[in-house]
Amino acid sequence: MIVVFSSRMLTCDHPVPPNRYDDRVEAHLQFTGFYHASQIGIVQCQKALVNALVERWHPDTHTFHLSVGECAVTLEDVALILGLPTDGFPVTGMTISSFEALEAECLHQFGITPRKLDCRGSCIKLTWLRDLKERLHLTDENSIQRYVKCHIMLLIGTILFGDKSGASVHWKFLPLLSDFGSIGQYSWGSACLAHLYRALCKASRYDYKEIDGPPTLLLVWAFIRLPYLAPIPREPRKSIFSQITPLSSSNEIVKGITTSNGFSQINFTPSEVCNKI
DSSP states (O other): OOOOOTTOOOBOOOOOOOOOOOGGGHHHHHHHTOTTGGGOOOOOOOHHHHHHHHHTEETTTTEEEETTEEEOOOHHHHHHHTOOOOSSBOOOOOOOOOHHHHHHHHHHHHSOOOOGGGEETTEEEHHHHHHHHHHOOOOSHHHHHHHHHHHHHHHIIIIITOOSSOSEEEGGGGGGGSSGGGGGGBOHHHHHHHHHHHHHHHHTSTTOOBOOSOHHHHHHHHHHHSGGGOOOOOSSOSSTTSSOOOOSOHHHHHHHHHTOOOGGGSOSOHHHHHHHO
């Protein structure tokens, strides 16, 4: 049974991805596994679509219960949409709330420390990371690695592991970037998928009014897997993630999910869609 709280409408703000990286670091981004995620532009948040999906999310099974059956976002979807590694070491570690530890880690990784006003508790403000990224001069391997780490932290704090504020990122991710050669050996895709599942489970509770998590993953998954809900992109297109045209009315979106005619309207081979774009 699906319980719909008709009076509730979740708010969902889409974070702005980081600015384009310097072309000189492209090979380093490919090495870390974050190159494809760096190509993602702004995807306009479709509030009605997100709410319709949340209403049909079952936390016990981690699946969407549609009129034609169950479906879910999988690791295959993460690999196709975000291009992140889906195997390797788990993305895990200790969460320390000490500002002194934050300072020490930033000094070790970036050679500079943020001030307290550049942080929100244990989180580093994205504005500080953006400013640092713009100030770095790519003169040697060390500066290039710092630049890439800064860019990755901005990706983590926006389209991959963003929180409700959309303005900061927890410094707990920094230790995983310490060894530059090991960054691409972590299963970032698995962690991103788990983050989405957690966000959907929390948002499905009646007392929640906001949803965080990776909205790009959720929206593009819906566009590819449920093509009858997808907007028609304008031409020319730079990628499948840019130039998104607003969808139809909220009522039509909800109706499209609840009255699907059958499995023929669900795309089971998203790789074919991506290959055509």
